[in-house]
Amino acid sequence: MTDYDVLRVFCGPGGRCGNELGVVRDGSVMPEADERQMFAGKLGFSETVFVDDPERGIIDIYTPTLRLPFAGHPCVGTAWLLDVPELVTPAGVVGARLDGEFSWIEARPEWVPPRTLRQYGTAAEVDSLAVPTPGEWVYAWAWEDEAAGRVRARAFPGRDDGIAEDEATGAAALLLTHQLGRALNITQGAGSQILTAPQPEGWVEVGGRVFLER
Structure with missing residues (x-):
């Protein structure tokens, strides 16, 4: 192995x-x-x-x-x-x-494959979403606190490969940051945290905690 x-x-x-x-x-x-x-x-x-x-x-x-x-x-x-x-x-x-x-x-937003960024009215709506059938790649999101830049998100890759929902997706967070033009603090999936910040000349920073599982 x-x-x-x-x-x-x-x-x-x-x-x-x-x-x-x-x-x-x-x-x-x-x-x-x-x-x-x-x-x-x-x-x-x-x-x-x-x-x-x-x-x-x-x-x-x-x-x-x-x-x-x-x-x-x-x-x-x-x-x-x-x-x-x-x-x-x-x-x-x-x-x-x-x-x-x-x-x-x-990294740059143009490096990210196509994603559908779909906004919902409340975080509760995002929480209640059912996993869609395979098809388009959807990043479902809503403001938890718009003034503070806090976002609730879930990611549905739309592929038939056993990954029905992605727990934390930096590339989609990068796209959302580029679209909104502001720093974000994203809670995705069951409780993962993604931080982002726009940079000069179209670049975007994406950050988070990393742990070695094994």
């Missing part, structure tokens, strides 16, 4: 919740894309990362059924694990930094 780490990314206060992430630190043990895709499907995490150069931060990201040029929680988690100032993804170079208990990345 290939060695891999399991992280929880975007954990809430006290380390609860967070989205699990698999990271294969030595990507050379599985160099072919079809091997990686099969392994990611076997692990069943919303994303699995293969590290092709730990010093330069070159990574390759897979869901259980497809390869991604960029994704938020894999970049936040892998940057924390490798302790590097940047990651190199097929989409572009992702800046990375640590600030106290939070791991941050800086």
Whole structure:
């Protein structure tokens, strides 16, 4: 069995919740894309990362059924694990930094695959949503406290790969931040926390807590 780490990314206060992430630190043990895709499907995490150069931060990201040029929680988690100032993804170079208990990345909204950002009137409406049938990728959100930038969100990838709801989704949070043009404090899923902040020239920072599960 290939060695891999399991992280929880975007954990809430006290380390609860967070989205699990698999990271294969030595990507050379599985160099072919079809091997990686099969392994990611076997692990069943919303994303699995293969590290092709730990010093330069070159990574390759897979869901259980497809390869991604960029994704938020894999970049936040892998940057924390490798302790590097940047990651190199097929989409572009992702800046990375640590600030106290939070791991941050800086990325661009145009790197994110299409998402439907669907606003609801109240957080309670978001909480009561049923998981939709596979189809479009939906980020359902509502203001908990608009003045404070606090958001309640849930994510439905719309794929038929066993991930009906994503616990914490940095890329969708990045898109929402870009659309609203302001910093956000997002509670997603069962209690994960995502922090975001717009940056100059269209960049967006996304941050959260990361814990090593095993």
